[in-house]
Amino acid sequence: KQEVTQIPAALSVPEGENLVLNCSFTDSAIYNLQWFRQDPGKGLTSLLLIQSSQREQTSGRLNASLDKSSGRSTLYIAASQPGDSATYLCAPSGNTPLVFGKGTRLSVIA
Amino acid sequence: DTEVTQTPKHLVMGMTNKKSLKCEQHMGHRAMYWYKQKAKKPPELMFVYSYEKLSINESVPSRFSPECPNSSLLNLHLHALQPEDSALYLCASSQGGPNTEAFFGQGTRLTVV
Numbered sequence: 011k012q013e014v015t016q017i018p019a020a021l022s023v024p025e026g027e028n029l030v031l032n033c034s035f036t037d038s039a040i041y042n043l044q045w046f047r048q049d050p051g052k053g054l055t056s057l058l059l060i061q062s063s064q065r066e067q068t069s070g071r072l073n074a075s076l077d078k079s080s081g082r083s084t085l086y087i088a089a090s091q092p093g094d095s096a097t098y099l100c101a102p103s104g105n106t107p108l109v110f111g112k113g114t115r116l117s118v119i120a
Numbered sequence: 121d122t123e124v125t126q127t128p129k130h131l132v133m134g135m136t137n138k139k140s141l142k143c144e145q146h147m148g149h150r151a152m153y154w155y156k157q158k159a160k161k162p163p164e165l166m167f168v169y170s171y172e173k174l175s176i177n178e179s180v181p182s183r184f185s186p187e188c189p190n191s192s193l194l195n196l197h198l199h200a201l202q203p204e205d206s207a208l209y210l211c212a213s214s215q216g217g218p219n220t221e222a223f224f225g226q227g228t229r230l231t232v233v
Contacts (some may be wrong), residue, residue, distance in 0.1 A: 044222060046222065046224070108222055
């Protein structure tokens with residue numbers, strides 16, 4: 011059964027900092043991995059999808075990497091802004107689609 | 121358009137009530153999902169429909185009954201729920217197949233009293 015761990019559980023940074031969120035998963039037999047953002051009480055917004063054959067994917071200030079063999083993904087956020095404050099969730103998909111970690115709760119302080 | 125629409129946004133129901141949650145997408149996606157999310161917990165998969173057929177049921181109690189009347193619509197019928205079923209219910213869709221991106225709706229906040 012896939013298990014997903016996200017570190018740190020919470021992070022508070024001043025505006026403008028670059029930061030890295032970590033995701034690890036136990037079953038490397040995945041098709042892809044998605045990163046999502048969730049604002050309190052809201053649904054999930056897809057940020058990036060990395061296919062299992064890819065090592066990196068970029069969208070604006072976000073860059074996600076995937077090392078499938080070691081069961082790790084990172085989300086890099088450049089020049090953080092207060093509007094980035096949210097919970098970030100990673101979810102690998104294999105035989106079971108989208109198994110979620112508990113997320114990293116990010117606060118960016120102005 | 122990457123929109124998945126869920127109705128209602130909020131629902132309060134008694135333990136003897138019958139209600140339904142609705143999810144709609146017009147992206148031509150052929151896979152649709154129900155997830156349940158308790159407060160401060162990650163979403164947990166409940167059901168997956170692929171090409172309008174139930175393909176995954178994650179051992180969900182029978183008081184939750186999914187239905188996929190057509191490729192754009194997904195319902196979750198609720199009956200005789202318990203207070204511990206109170207949660208945010210999220211619907212998602214994807215094009216189908218294992219390599220496709222999933223898009224989520226804003227969820228229905230369900231409270232069982």
